[in-house]
Amino acid sequence: MQVVMPQLGETVAEGTVTAWRKKVGERVEAGEALFDVSTDKVETEVPAPASGVLTAILVSEGTTVKVGETLATIGEAGQTQSAPPAATEERLSPVVRKLLAEHGLQAREIAGTGAEGRITRRDVLEYLERRKPAAPAAEERLPLGPIRKRTAEQTALAWRSIPHVLQAVEVDFHAVESARVAHGRSAELTYLPFVARAVCEAIASFPLVNASVDGDALVVHRRIHLGIAVDLGTNGLIVPVLKDAATKSLPDLARAIQALAEKARARKLKPDDVTEGTYTISNSGRFGTFLTAPIILPPQVAILSLDAVAKKPVVRGESIAVRPVGVLAQSFDHRAFDGAYSAAFLHRLKEIVEGKDWSAALNGDGG
Amino acid sequence: MAELTYREAVAAGIAQEMERDDRVVFLGEDVGAAGGVFKSTVGLLERFGPVRVRDTPISEQAIIGAAMGAAMTGLRPIAEIMFSDFFAVCWDMIANEIAKARYMSAGQMSLPLVIRTANGAGSRFGAQHSQSVENWAMAVPGLKVVAPSTPADVKGLLAAAVRDPDPVIFFEHKGLYATKGEVPEGELVDRLGAAKVLRQGTDVTLVALAAMVPRALQAAAQLQDNHGISATVVDLRSLVPLDTRTLIAETAKTGRLYTVEENPRLCGWGAEIASIVAEECFYDLDGPVVRITTPHVPLPAADALEDNAVPTVERIVRTVVRTAG
Numbered sequence: 001m002q003v004v005m006p007q008l009g010e011t012v013a014e015g016t017v018t019a020w021r022k023k024v025g026e027r028v029e030a031g032e033a034l035f036d037v038s039t040d041k042v043e044t045e046v047p048a049p050a051s052g053v054l055t056a057i058l059v060s061e062g063t064t065v066k067v068g069e070t071l072a073t074i075g076e077a078g079q080t081q082s083a084p085p086a087a088t089e090e091r092l093s094p095v096v097r098k099l100l101a102e103h104g105l106q107a108r109e110i111a112g113t114g115a116e117g118r119i120t121r122r123d124v125l126e127y128l129e130r131r132k133p134a135a136p137a138a139e140e141r142l143p144l145g146p147i148r149k150r151t152a153e154q155t156a157l158a159w160r161s162i163p164h165v166l167q168a169v170e171v172d173f174h175a176v177e178s179a180r181v182a183h184g185r186s187a188e189l190t191y192l193p194f195v196a197r198a199v200c201e202a203i204a205s206f207p208l209v210n211a212s213v214d215g216d217a218l219v220v221h222r223r224i225h226l227g228i229a230v231d232l233g234t235n236g237l238i239v240p241v242l243k244d245a246a247t248k249s250l251p252d253l254a255r256a257i258q259a260l261a262e263k264a265r266a267r268k269l270k271p272d273d274v275t276e277g278t279y280t281i282s283n284s285g286r287f288g289t290f291l292t293a294p295i296i297l298p299p300q301v302a303i304l305s306l307d308a309v310a311k312k313p314v315v316r317g318e319s320i321a322v323r324p325v326g327v328l329a330q331s332f333d334h335r336a337f338d339g340a341y342s343a344a345f346l347h348r349l350k351e352i353v354e355g356k357d358w359s360a361a362l363n364g365d366g367g
Numbered sequence: 368m369a370e371l372t373y374r375e376a377v378a379a380g381i382a383q384e385m386e387r388d389d390r391v392v393f394l395g396e397d398v399g400a401a402g403g404v405f406k407s408t409v410g411l412l413e414r415f416g417p418v419r420v421r422d423t424p425i426s427e428q429a430i431i432g433a434a435m436g437a438a439m440t441g442l443r444p445i446a447e448i449m450f451s452d453f454f455a456v457c458w459d460m461i462a463n464e465i466a467k468a469r470y471m472s473a474g475q476m477s478l479p480l481v482i483r484t485a486n487g488a489g490s491r492f493g494a495q496h497s498q499s500v501e502n503w504a505m506a507v508p509g510l511k512v513v514a515p516s517t518p519a520d521v522k523g524l525l526a527a528a529v530r531d532p533d534p535v536i537f538f539e540h541k542g543l544y545a546t547k548g549e550v551p552e553g554e555l556v557d558r559l560g561a562a563k564v565l566r567q568g569t570d571v572t573l574v575a576l577a578a579m580v581p582r583a584l585q586a587a588a589q590l591q592d593n594h595g596i597s598a599t600v601v602d603l604r605s606l607v608p609l610d611t612r613t614l615i616a617e618t619a620k621t622g623r624l625y626t627v628e629e630n631p632r633l634c635g636w637g638a639e640i641a642s643i644v645a646e647e648c649f650y651d652l653d654g655p656v657v658r659i660t661t662p663h664v665p666l667p668a669a670d671a672l673e674d675n676a677v678p679t680v681e682r683i684v685r686t687v688v689r690t691a692g
Contacts, residue, residue: 115692121653
């Protein structure tokens with residue numbers, strides 16, 4: 001006997017079975033509610049057309065079918081299409097049943113050690129003890145990704161082989177800030193391109209800073225390929241290189257740095273973008289650090305860290321002024337030159353940052 | 368601490384209470400001049416005199432009747448029934464009068480009396496002098512039923528029984544009179560209705576009373592040593608009131624309960640305990656409650672038969688090993 005979707009009104013062509021009142025294998029009497037139907041006009045329960053056992057449900061709840069379509073079959077007992085669960089002959093004690101239920105266990109999961117293989121309370125407790133998850137690990141082992149690995153190798157090599165010396169100058173960014181404000185503080189116009197520009201100019205006076213140690217010689221580079229450390233978040237740090245930075249105007253420099261950083265974050269740097277650096281600037285400023293002692297990228301001989309620029313009271317003449325002040329810290333390779341040379345370079349850098357006509361520079365004038 | 372025998376503890380307990388309270392009097396057959404047929408009341412007559420320590424005729428009804436009257440009129444008597452079997456001749460007074468007086472007088476009358484008696488088997492006294500009848504007493508509403516297993520419990524529980532405002536049946540065990548144990552110096556007063564956990568185990572719980580307590584302890588030691596079964600042993604000490612809290616807690620910890628009873632099987636106290644456990648902590652049971660009892664027979668006088676009728680250490684061990692899986 002087939003149960004079909006009834007015609008529930010002259011214009012109704014289909015209906016949705018919203019609930020079955022009986023399960024497969026259950027007995028049902030003719031006229032007894034068998035399922036609920038919802039149409040665009042009515043919601044109603046539908047009686048069984050005959051007595052018998054519900055032998056199959058062909059349409060699951062929530063399904064919409066056309067009028068007249070077969071939904072289920074009613075037949076004699078024993079005709080059900082899904083086999084009843086296999087009979088289990090489990091003799092479980094009350095406490096074992098309770099423990100199984102409490103812990104959501106199945107008896108078949110546990111080997112019984114009691115009389116005739118009965119599962120005892122102890123069997124369950126010991127099973128639970130064994131199953132108990134180990135205490136959360138005190139440590140987690142994270143394999144190093146390719147960038148991390150390379151960073152590890154490079155920094156370790158640099159740290160082992162280069163005698164690092166750190167020097168720092170406090171720099172007043174008032175001139176830079178004034179120019180930025182005048183220029184409307186565009187997105188790419190952070191302090192970084194100003195510092196990069198100033199570095200290029202300072203290197204002109206102190207060329208040994210832009211060099212490489214090669215055996216027992218110092219190779220001084222005429223071109224300045226400026227490495228800009230870019231943080232990739234959890235993916236590590238990468239240093240794309242801005243080729244011939246000294247030849248670029250400040251606006252070009254700003255745009256180029258921005259473009260490189262974006263390329264780095266999009267993981268679209270090409271091998272050529274990360275090689276041949278001659279001097280590197282690392283910018284940790286956005287996290288508010290005061291000073292960072294950066295590690296030199298071999299074979300370079302120096303690296304500059306730009307940290308937070310923040311307003312501070314500074315003495316100007318005989319009065320105190322509020323100025324944006326930051327620290328420029330340089331690690332240099334003591335094999336390449338000495339502290340006085342580095343200090344002089346930093347002094348020059350400071351002079352440029354503080355004294356250059358940055359507004360003119362922003363207009364593409366004066367580098 | 369002094370080491371006393373179980374029988375010395377009886378006398379010490381009575382003496383402590385007579386010393387404390389002039390209303391406490393003591394009466395029974397051969398309890399005074401003879402010091403008791405089990406020598407458990409030696410020295411009391413000499414110490415407290417013939418007014419407060421009275422030897423009675425051989426009439427249990429007279430003893431109980433006198434004690435009841437004394438209690439009704441303001442004394443706190445301790446009566447001795449030499450053998451607990453003789454309760455049978457006293458039942459009308461014990462069950463119908465003493466146990467009901469408070470209830471039937473709507474609380475106008477209380478009977479603060481103690482009936483001490485020597486209970487139990489093992490002394491070759493035959494069927495009429497060897498029974499364990501604690502279940503008889505337990506079956507009568509209005510009676511408290513106490514059965515200590517150690518000298519310290521004898522003294523402390525006897526004191527508690529004397530101070531209780533209602534009738535207490537105090538079962539001493541004949542087989543324990545000679546046993547020794549430490550008893551704290553000074554006044555000792557225990558509490559009725561508090562079981563003692565004497566040994567804590569993880570696999571099975573043995574609940575015992577009186578002379579079955581030392582046997583359960585020995586069995587527990589053998590179960591551990593020879594069979595790797597860890598047994599808790601609970602000394603009930605008092606059947607009424609019954610420490611169901613301890614009983615249920617200790618049963619639930621192991622999931623397996625064994626009663627070790629000297630009374631005959633049918634309607635022995637363990638049947639009541641099995642019933643309570645089935646009702647109150649069924650879902651903590653890991654197997655059927657098993658009762659280890661004297662069978663439903665008159666106790667034989669022949670020593671070998673008597674020894675085998677009452678639960679032995681060997682039978683306790685064997686039963687637990689067979690059924691604990």
